[in-house]
Amino acid sequence: MAHPPLLVTYVLWAAIATTICIDAIGTHNKFFSCMNDNFLPFVNTSKYVYTPSAYASLVSTQHNPRCSNSTESQKPIGIVTPENTAQIRAAILCSREHGLQVRVRSGGHDYEGLSYLCKTSFIIIDMRNLRSITIDINHETAWVQSGATLGELYYHIANKSQIHGFPAGICPSVGVGGHFSGGGFGAMVRKYGLAADNIIDAYLIDAKGRLVNRETMGEDLFWAIRGGGGASFGVIVSWKIKLVRVPPKVTVFNVHKNMSQQITKIVHRWQHVAHRVQNELFIRVVIQYIRDDKNTPVQALFNSLFLGELKDLIPLMNKSFPELGLQPEDCIEMSWIESVLYFAGFPRGEPAEALLGNETDPYVSYFKAKSDFVTKPIPKHVFEGIRKKFLRQKLVFLIMDPYGGQMSEIPESHIPFPHRDGNLYNVQYLVKWEKNGVRASTEHIHWLRSLYRYMEPYVSKNPRSAYLNYRDLDLGTNPHANTTYSEARVWGEKYFKGNFKRLAHVKRNVDPKGIEKGKSVKEMKLFSIHLILDRVDPSFSFRNAQMHANMARTQAEQARKNTRTSS
Numbered sequence: 001m002a003h004p005p006l007l008v009t010y011v012l013w014a015a016i017a018t019t020i021c022i023d024a025i026g027t028h029n030k031f032f033s034c035m036n037d038n039f040l041p042f043v044n045t046s047k048y049v050y051t052p053s054a055y056a057s058l059v060s061t062q063h064n065p066r067c068s069n070s071t072e073s074q075k076p077i078g079i080v081t082p083e084n085t086a087q088i089r090a091a092i093l094c095s096r097e098h099g100l101q102v103r104v105r106s107g108g109h110d111y112e113g114l115s116y117l118c119k120t121s122f123i124i125i126d127m128r129n130l131r132s133i134t135i136d137i138n139h140e141t142a143w144v145q146s147g148a149t150l151g152e153l154y155y156h157i158a159n160k161s162q163i164h165g166f167p168a169g170i171c172p173s174v175g176v177g178g179h180f181s182g183g184g185f186g187a188m189v190r191k192y193g194l195a196a197d198n199i200i201d202a203y204l205i206d207a208k209g210r211l212v213n214r215e216t217m218g219e220d221l222f223w224a225i226r227g228g229g230g231a232s233f234g235v236i237v238s239w240k241i242k243l244v245r246v247p248p249k250v251t252v253f254n255v256h257k258n259m260s261q262q263i264t265k266i267v268h269r270w271q272h273v274a275h276r277v278q279n280e281l282f283i284r285v286v287i288q289y290i291r292d293d294k295n296t297p298v299q300a301l302f303n304s305l306f307l308g309e310l311k312d313l314i315p316l317m318n319k320s321f322p323e324l325g326l327q328p329e330d331c332i333e334m335s336w337i338e339s340v341l342y343f344a345g346f347p348r349g350e351p352a353e354a355l356l357g358n359e360t361d362p363y364v365s366y367f368k369a370k371s372d373f374v375t376k377p378i379p380k381h382v383f384e385g386i387r388k389k390f391l392r393q394k395l396v397f398l399i400m401d402p403y404g405g406q407m408s409e410i411p412e413s414h415i416p417f418p419h420r421d422g423n424l425y426n427v428q429y430l431v432k433w434e435k436n437g438v439r440a441s442t443e444h445i446h447w448l449r450s451l452y453r454y455m456e457p458y459v460s461k462n463p464r465s466a467y468l469n470y471r472d473l474d475l476g477t478n479p480h481a482n483t484t485y486s487e488a489r490v491w492g493e494k495y496f497k498g499n500f501k502r503l504a505h506v507k508r509n510v511d512p513k514g515i516e517k518g519k520s521v522k523e524m525k526l527f528s529i530h531l532i533l534d535r536v537d538p539s540f541s542f543r544n545a546q547m548h549a550n551m552a553r554t555q556a557e558q559a560r561k562n563t564r565t566s567s
């Protein structure tokens with residue numbers, strides 16, 4: 001039995017005592033002894049971290065809304081940074097033993113901070129040390145651990161092959177763990193679907209501490225973790241993915257237009273084209289307003305990846321979307337990995353190693369986002385309405401990602417992510433601000449909610465659906481610890497539509513402790529065990545330290561230039 005050395009214990013305790021209450025210290029101590037006594041000598045290793053500054057730095061270095069001053073969330077009893085599955089298992093079992101919740105953090109990008117916030121006593125399992133990536137080009141597969149970032153994954157694929165890639169999100173600092181378990185889409189979504197569509201196996205540790213893979217977890221659970229939100233079902237350690245083929249040369253363009261009547265017409269036209277063109281072509285539109293001292297107007301940015309060469313793109317655009325007037329000079333041919341850097345907002349010529357850095361989001365601000373799916377083209381006057389509303393903010397984005405192509409081929413029930421055929425595109429509304437504080441947050445969040453109300457007649461209905469990875473607690477949270485299926489449906493069907501029912505069934509089987517035997521699904525208690533999320537109240541003052549680099553390229557590049565000249 002390993003006992004913690006006195007000095008270390010004292011330092012830990014002194015630090016903790018200043019920020020958490022006596023009860024929490026007691027719980028901390030019990031959790032801590034459990035880890036030591038039953039599993040491993042944990043105290044003097046980097047695998048077990050708790051100091052208030054460790055939490056503060058964890059919270060402040062995240063790329064998503066932060067609520068370091070939240071009165072709703074407690075501070076964690078501990079932050080465990082495991083290096084192997086035994087340590088994850090220990091952390092889960094000890095937290096169960098002492099009635100603690102578990103929060104799992106991979107890349108920390110959750111829009112509402114759910115990977116590190118909790119109303120009741122909890123620990124954080126931080127996956128940062130579990131980030132290995134093994135590429136098998138012969139079989140066109142890879143194993144990637146949850147703590148890796150998308151940038152690391154892309155880099156390692158490109159390091160092994162010029163003609164392979166993976167269809168996941170655009171921002172390189174996003175973590176594999178949250179991204180894959182929530183769906184995950186990027187510039188190859190029309191050709192290859194979601195990241196989650198391309199997962200073929202996984203290792204997970206469940207609420208009982210068992211390590212299972214696809215074969216031993218069963219197809220129901222394997223279905224659930226590919227888009228159903230991982231944290232309700234266990235800690236996903238690693239994923240086996242199917243790599244996809246990319247041509248040695250792809251073509252990108254980025255065309256900025258000031259919003260005017262003429263441009264509104266083009267944006268309107270885009271709605272008829274983008275989901276229908278050949279699957280190799282992805283054109284998204286970002287309507288953005290970045291108020292500066294130069295009186296920059298609201299702009300529409302057409303941001304595109306073509307899985308092919310310039311000589312084929314130009315006639316294709318001329319035929320299907322001549323309104324944009326794309327010129328060869330607007331386009332650049334490059335390798336797929338260069339296109340990843342391009343979309344992420346890096347300057348031309350930046351080496352691929354930049355994807356390995358942790359400085360990929362140089363800009364800090366607070367944000368709130370919401371999402372919609374669009375099933376029929378939005379009338380022209382609505383874009384004019386959006387433009388006018390944007391002028392009341394300083395930093396706002398409306399990001400429209402086209403679907404169609406492969407997304408329409410995959411059935412709604414294939415994985416929990418249900419937004420398939422019939423959706424023209426996804427919309428994300430995003431407002432950012434620079435100064436935190438209850439008043440500022442309230443004002444901006446208020447504005448975003450009013451934009452969301454304005455859009456209601458023009459987007460998907462019954463339910464008005466949303467994308468899980470753009471998590472939005474306005475859509476509903478579990479009202480209490482014993483939330484039932486009927487209560488959870490309020491938010492569940494917005495993210496999952498008809499798939500929510502199956503998710504609830506899987507949850508019941510995986511985690512029967514939270515559910516009373518003999519009750520029907522309707523009455524069962526959802527998410528009421530230790531591995532849960534979605535219990536945080538929406539009315540926080542959020543702190544957010546991230547940047548959608550690709551959406552504000554100019555700012556990103558500027559910041560990077562500044563960093564460079566100052567270093």
Ligand SMILES: Cc1cc2nc3c(=O)[nH]c(=O)nc-3n(C[C@H](O)[C@H](O)[C@H](O)COP(=O)(O)OP(=O)(O)OC[C@H]3O[C@@H](n4cnc5c(N)ncnc54)[C@H](O)[C@@H]3O)c2cc1C
Pocket residue numbers: 063064103104105106107108109110111114115127146168169170171173174175176177178179181182183184185186229230231232234235236237469470533546547548549
């Ligand atoms: C700047 C930025 C850009 C983005 N760009 C895109 C994009 O292009 N496309 C897109 O689809 N999405 C995008 N997103 C959304 C992103 O996919 C989600 O926020 C995603 O959930 C983040 O995953 P993470 O691991 O970084 O976050 P985390 O905060 O670590 O986790 C998110 C959720 O997943 C759970 N979780 C994390 N790891 C595990 C695990 N190992 N096992 C079980 N549960 C786990 C967490 O508990 C939490 O609930 C973007 C987000 C940001 C902030």
Ligand SMILES: *[C@@H]1O[C@H](CO)[C@@H](O)[C@H](O)[C@H]1NC(C)=O
Pocket residue numbers: 005044
């Ligand atoms: C704890 O770690 C420190 C620094 O690594 C080391 O000097 C010390 O000997 C360790 N103590 C024990 C009891 O292992």
Ligand SMILES: *[C@@H]1O[C@H](CO)[C@@H](O)[C@H](O)[C@H]1NC(C)=O
Pocket residue numbers: 068069436437543
């Ligand atoms: C939290 O509140 C303190 C005191 O009001 C303030 O100094 C600090 O900047 C706040 N932190 C954040 C991240 O907003």
Ligand SMILES: *[C@@H]1O[C@H](CO)[C@@H](O)[C@H](O)[C@H]1NC(C)=O
Pocket residue numbers: 158159160
């Ligand atoms: C692959 O990575 C190694 C370092 O691990 C590096 O030396 C080599 O140049 C890389 N190759 C390519 C093609 O990126």
Ligand SMILES: *[C@@H]1O[C@H](CO)[C@@H](O)[C@H](O)[C@H]1NC(C)=O
Pocket residue numbers: 257258294295296297
């Ligand atoms: C867009 O507006 C800016 C600022 O008003 C102006 O400098 C720029 O020339 C305009 N661009 C186009 C294409 O009209």
Ligand SMILES: *[C@@H]1O[C@H](CO)[C@@H](O)[C@H](O)[C@H]1NC(C)=O
Pocket residue numbers: 314315318319
């Ligand atoms: C575009 O198509 C028109 C005919 O529809 C043709 O006249 C023109 O040359 C084409 N332009 C390019 C760049 O292919």
Ligand SMILES: *[C@@H]1O[C@H](CO)[C@@H](O)[C@H](O)[C@H]1NC(C)=O
Pocket residue numbers: 061358359
């Ligand atoms: C980012 O990398 C730098 C070194 O390049 C390191 O000092 C820093 O701690 C890292 N930050 C995080 C949050 O990992």
Ligand SMILES: *[C@@H]1O[C@H](CO)[C@@H](O)[C@H](O)[C@H]1NC(C)=O
Pocket residue numbers: 480481482
């Ligand atoms: C939830 O249910 C359990 C057992 O049925 C009960 O003991 C507990 O008080 C309930 N909690 C709440 C918040 O209703």
